[in-house]
Amino acid sequence: MNKTVSTLAATGLLVAALSACSVPTAGDAAPAATGPQGTPAATSTVQGGGASKSFSVSQAAPAIIPQDASEDPYQRVLYDAEALQPILDDFWTEELSYYGLEFDTPDRFEYYVGDGNGTCGGEYSDGTNNAYYCSFDGDEHVAFDVDWLASYLDEHPGDAVTFLVLSHEWGHAVQDTWVEQQPGVDYWEGPAQELNADCLAGVFWDNALRNGTVIEEDGDAEAVYGWLEAAGSGDWMDPGDHGTAEQRQQAFSDGFTYDVDYCRTYY
Numbered sequence: 001m002n003k004t005v006s007t008l009a010a011t012g013l014l015v016a017a018l019s020a021c022s023v024p025t026a027g028d029a030a031p032a033a034t035g036p037q038g039t040p041a042a043t044s045t046v047q048g049g050g051a052s053k054s055f056s057v058s059q060a061a062p063a064i065i066p067q068d069a070s071e072d073p074y075q076r077v078l079y080d081a082e083a084l085q086p087i088l089d090d091f092w093t094e095e096l097s098y099y100g101l102e103f104d105t106p107d108r109f110e111y112y113v114g115d116g117n118g119t120c121g122g123e124y125s126d127g128t129n130n131a132y133y134c135s136f137d138g139d140e141h142v143a144f145d146v147d148w149l150a151s152y153l154d155e156h157p158g159d160a161v162t163f164l165v166l167s168h169e170w171g172h173a174v175q176d177t178w179v180e181q182q183p184g185v186d187y188w189e190g191p192a193q194e195l196n197a198d199c200l201a202g203v204f205w206d207n208a209l210r211n212g213t214v215i216e217e218d219g220d221a222e223a224v225y226g227w228l229e230a231a232g233s234g235d236w237m238d239p240g241d242h243g244t245a246e247q248r249q250q251a252f253s254d255g256f257t258y259d260v261d262y263c264r265t266y267y
């Protein structure tokens with residue numbers, strides 16, 4: 001907690017905005033409440049006005065997530081993913097439409113435990129403690145180790161890590177849309193593509209909090225920045241390939257503060 005706190009202090013703006021996180025809420029949560037396939041209302045939906053304004057956590061909380069679902073960590077992660085999928089799809093579909101682009105939504109998300117993940121375009125690589133976006137044409141999907149995401153719930157019961165990781169993976173889907181529909185414009189070196197995905201995750205979070213499709217809960221900022229710090233310096237996917245702790249935090253913060261153009265220009 002100590003390390004996280006000092007980092008958070010450096011990004012005060014975000015802290016204020018992100019101090020709490022998500023849980024579905026019943027009815028008043030507007031568009032997200034009904035997903036395309038009748039998905040349950042979002043895990044994080046709601047309310048409230050600007051990011052820095054009040055959010056009604058009490059209202060937001062238990063209403064929609066069934067007790068049993070919230071008690072079982074796997075179910076909780078899957079419930080969040082199911083709720084978040086249409087929110088992410090809708091956001092990026094609208095956002096990219098401003099640029100004349102048609103968001104190529106991931107066909108689905110898959111979950112697995114340990115190395116039990118499927119293939120991407122027929123190729124397999126161990127997905128233990130990981131999540132990934134498969135960009136293979138016709139097989140575009142997001143996949144994650146449900147056990148890994150569930151493992152964060154003890155320390156961060158607000159689900160923020162699930163939200164962050166999925167937001168990041170959807171960022172890769174945005175990149176894939178750019179590459180396919182505007183070939184030759186984007187290229188990334190080193191960790192830049194991962195930092196770009198972190199930046200896009202920040203854009204999503206900022207907008208989702210402001211338009212009320214995601215609600216904050218206590219501890220979310222700590223969860224987000226703490227996770228980015230650990231994942232930046234550590235073992236998430238290929239060590240180092242996602243950037244340093246500071247770079248990852250900065251990228252997310254930049255997306256949160258600025259916009260898609262900023263992410264696309266600077267990452």
Ligand SMILES: [Zn+2]
Pocket residue numbers: 168169172194197
């Ligand atoms: Zn990534």
